[in-house]
Amino acid sequence: MNTLSNPGNFTPQSDPWQELRALTEARIALGRTGGSVTTAEVLDFRMAHAAARDAVLTPFDPGALAQEIHHLGAPTLPVTSAALTRAHYLQRPDQGRRLSPASRAALTDFALGQPPVDLVIIVADGLSTQALSQVPPLLAVLWPALQEAGWSVAPVVVASQGRVALQDEIGEILRARLSLMLLGERPGLDSADSLGAYFTWAPRVGRTDAERNCLSNIRAAGLPPDAAAARLMDLLTRARRLELSGTALKDETPAPVLPTPKE
Amino acid sequence: MIYRTWNGRHGYSFPDLATLLAKASPPRSGDDLAGLSAANAAERAAAQVCLAEVPLTQFLEEPLIPPEVDEVTRLILERHQPAAFQAVAGLTVGQFRDWLLRYETNGPVLAGLAPGLTPEMTAAVSKLMRQQDLILVASKVRKITRFRNTLGGPGTLAVRLQPNHPADDPRGIAASIVDGLMYGCGDAVIGINPATDSPASYHELASLMDRLITEYRIPTQSCVLAHVTTALRAMEEGAPVDLVFQSIAGTQSANSSFGITLALLKEAREAALGLGRVPAGGQVMYFETGQGSCLSAGAHHGIDQQTLEARAYAVAREFDPLLVNTVVGFIGPEYLFDGKQIIRAGLEDHFCGKLLGLPMGCDVCYTNHAEADQDDMDSLLTLLGTAGCNFIMGVPGAADVMLGYQSTSFHDSHYLRQLLGLRPAPEFAAWLETMGIMQDGLRLLPAQAGHALVAPQLQALALADGVPASAGSSFPQKAPGSETA
Numbered sequence: 001m002n003t004l005s006n007p008g009n010f011t012p013q014s015d016p017w018q019e020l021r022a023l024t025e026a027r028i029a030l031g032r033t034g035g036s037v038t039t040a041e042v043l044d045f046r047m048a049h050a051a052a053r054d055a056v057l058t059p060f061d062p063g064a065l066a067q068e069i070h071h072l073g074a075p076t077l078p079v080t081s082a083a084l085t086r087a088h089y090l091q092r093p094d095q096g097r098r099l100s101p102a103s104r105a106a107l108t109d110f111a112l113g114q115p116p117v118d119l120v121i122i123v124a125d126g127l128s129t130q131a132l133s134q135v136p137p138l139l140a141v142l143w144p145a146l147q148e149a150g151w152s153v154a155p156v157v158v159a160s161q162g163r164v165a166l167q168d169e170i171g172e173i174l175r176a177r178l179s180l181m182l183l184g185e186r187p188g189l190d191s192a193d194s195l196g197a198y199f200t201w202a203p204r205v206g207r208t209d210a211e212r213n214c215l216s217n218i219r220a221a222g223l224p225p226d227a228a229a230a231r232l233m234d235l236l237t238r239a240r241r242l243e244l245s246g247t248a249l250k251d252e253t254p255a256p257v258l259p260t261p262k263e
Numbered sequence: 264m265i266y267r268t269w270n271g272r273h274g275y276s277f278p279d280l281a282t283l284l285a286k287a288s289p290p291r292s293g294d295d296l297a298g299l300s301a302a303n304a305a306e307r308a309a310a311q312v313c314l315a316e317v318p319l320t321q322f323l324e325e326p327l328i329p330p331e332v333d334e335v336t337r338l339i340l341e342r343h344q345p346a347a348f349q350a351v352a353g354l355t356v357g358q359f360r361d362w363l364l365r366y367e368t369n370g371p372v373l374a375g376l377a378p379g380l381t382p383e384m385t386a387a388v389s390k391l392m393r394q395q396d397l398i399l400v401a402s403k404v405r406k407i408t409r410f411r412n413t414l415g416g417p418g419t420l421a422v423r424l425q426p427n428h429p430a431d432d433p434r435g436i437a438a439s440i441v442d443g444l445m446y447g448c449g450d451a452v453i454g455i456n457p458a459t460d461s462p463a464s465y466h467e468l469a470s471l472m473d474r475l476i477t478e479y480r481i482p483t484q485s486c487v488l489a490h491v492t493t494a495l496r497a498m499e500e501g502a503p504v505d506l507v508f509q510s511i512a513g514t515q516s517a518n519s520s521f522g523i524t525l526a527l528l529k530e531a532r533e534a535a536l537g538l539g540r541v542p543a544g545g546q547v548m549y550f551e552t553g554q555g556s557c558l559s560a561g562a563h564h565g566i567d568q569q570t571l572e573a574r575a576y577a578v579a580r581e582f583d584p585l586l587v588n589t590v591v592g593f594i595g596p597e598y599l600f601d602g603k604q605i606i607r608a609g610l611e612d613h614f615c616g617k618l619l620g621l622p623m624g625c626d627v628c629y630t631n632h633a634e635a636d637q638d639d640m641d642s643l644l645t646l647l648g649t650a651g652c653n654f655i656m657g658v659p660g661a662a663d664v665m666l667g668y669q670s671t672s673f674h675d676s677h678y679l680r681q682l683l684g685l686r687p688a689p690e691f692a693a694w695l696e697t698m699g700i701m702q703d704g705l706r707l708l709p710a711q712a713g714h715a716l717v718a719p720q721l722q723a724l725a726l727a728d729g730v731p732a733s734a735g736s737s738f739p740q741k742a743p744g745s746e747t748a
Contacts, residue, residue: 020441020442023438036674041660091295091296094296190664217429
């Protein structure tokens with residue numbers, strides 16, 4: 001049919017290999033109009049990018065997250081990093097790795113008279129506030145497991161504008177033998193709600209990433225939060241027994257290969 | 264040496280060449296992060312005025328990093344050819360810009376000049392240039408390289424097919440490769456970023472691509488973008504390696520953080536040449552770079568990120584690469600904050616690489632925490648097309664599901680082909696014609712489910728119905744009807 005004389009019948013060229021989409025999450029067999037992407041795909045991409053952008057830029061509500069954590073029976077402590085605005089946070093990763101002076105003072109005051117602890121858990125917005133929806137279901141499994149195993153655990157620290165290494169300063173002030181940071185990862189186009197977990201034996205300012213262990217891609221379509229909690233309990237237990245973390249501690253749980261961890 | 268200037272109201276002084284270059288750099292967040300940028304716009308403009316007066320010979324007399332502590336500096340100084348430099352030896356940086364823009368300064372003149380230029384000279388002049396200057400001068404230079412096809416010729420644009428998968432699943436990767444080939448992409452290289460950097464995974468992925476290229480007689484080359492030491496080990500174990508990949512940077516200490524030295528790159532290149540897969544006189548190395556990598560590794564020596572990026576090209580040049588790819592927006596907003604900074608950086612990198620005689624391509628890309636979107640990528644893609652960029656990336660739907668960032672898509676290459684009349688590498692264009700995929704190197708033909716590339720994939724999927732993708736083996740063997748290839 002001549003599409004010029006009958007534009008109402010025009011349809012873009014579809015790709016006759018759409019079944020191959022079962023093999024990969026990649027955006028294959030998109031079809032085309034001329035050599036260009038179709039309107040439907042342009043709009044689908046825009047929806048996905050909008051979700052990823054919103055995950056980065058939506059303001060973090062630490063009070064609401066603290067409430068959810070209280071419902072699990074865990075106390076919390078709020079802190080902020082030295083990066084006070086989102087724009088600042090994105091351009092100055094060094095400041096997201098240190099506490100604000102006020103938070104440092106408050107945390108130091110809190111630590112006075114408190115005994116050393118086995119573990120401090122820190123929850124931070126990181127690069128995706130949307131990823132924090134994974135935190136309550138993860139802690140719902142991890143927190144009781146830690147209590148049952150007799151761990152001494154500090155109140156959960158809820159940190160705004162935090163990077164992975166913020167756990168070093170917090171863990172050092174609270175005299176924790178291990179620190180565990182749960183934070184939003186850099187969102188992919190189709191995975192804006194992905195949470196990362198990073199833990200460090202003997203946290204001190206200046207620790208390197210090679211001295212940490214990481215579980216990434218914690219989300220329903222990746223590593224589900226309850227499964228992540230079970231693996232973290234296993235890893236933390238071994239880290240405490242061996243008194244180390246980092247490249248020397250291997251994750252022995254059989255699991256699919258995960259993508260490169262990213263902040 | 265101290266550099267001074269006066270703008271009619273204020274005097275400015277810059278204690279050394281590295282400071283002058285940094286303060287003269289167009290704004291970018293990575294230089295702010297390093298504490299190297301100009302304090303304000305007036306100081307930046309003054310630094311550019313001051314830099315314009317610096318003789319090019321000063322870059323030979325005042326190395327930015329002492330040669331005693333940096334093998335990249337030694338390489339730059341040792342490889343400098345005074346005879347080639349003669350044409351511009353009497354010029355200042357500002358005069359050099361004017362000279363580059365003359366009608367008489369054409370492609371052959373610039374090709375002859377390349378061995379006489381140091382990376383710092385190209386970086387310096389780029390800081391004085393507007394974007395149109397970066398585009399016009401780069402467009403005069405053609406750099407042609409060869410493996411199973413001829414890349415970089417006039418009127419061509421090649422595409423690296425990037426079929427990544429978060430678990431390196433061979434069937435998932437094969438599906439993306441078929442998608443890209445059916446869209447006429449993959450002439451620069453079929454290049455996989457593996458999720459795991461292991462010799463076993465390397466071997467499997469290299470074999471997958473080798474079978475595909477052999478079966479369908481595709482005039483292209485393959486690459487697994489693992490660490491160079493992994494490639495060396497895989498070659499020892501007999502893996503079919505076409506191109507050896509490595510990320511490189513502009514200082515010895517940054518390269519050291521990548522686990523490489525110049526000697527290691529030399530060893531890898533010789534091993535790849537020794538496999539005898541490349542025709543005589545062809546190229547076997549694929550390098551990736553990107554502004555900010557030295558700072559990220561804590562190895563920037565107080566030098567701005569654009570100058571350091573140009574120094575990485577001196578490393579690339581030493582090993583006669585087939586492809587050099589500046590992955591411009593991958594590093595994130597702490598180095599290149601927004602679309603404007605990414606676009607400027609991409610054009611600078613392409614310009615400096617071309618001036619130094621490299622086959623430059625660009626991964627036109629951004630992350631979701633950068634202030635950028637598809638419109639910014641369209642701008643950079645279009646500008647690089649007009650600048651004569653050798654190759655771009657082709658990622659299904661522009662979204663890389665392994666690395667979690669957005670690049671250019673197969674469709675984007677067709678936008679640029681239509682707009683600027685750019686065809687694939689000639690051997691690859693002929694293959695596409697034979698396979699009934701593309702006509703005249705410009706227009707896609709309607710695709711059929713029975714196509715020789717597609718049918719075996721669909722059959723394998725039907726046979727494996729109900730079996731998880733990860734249980735699949737690899738690219739299917741000999742395809743019915745593939746004799747036509």
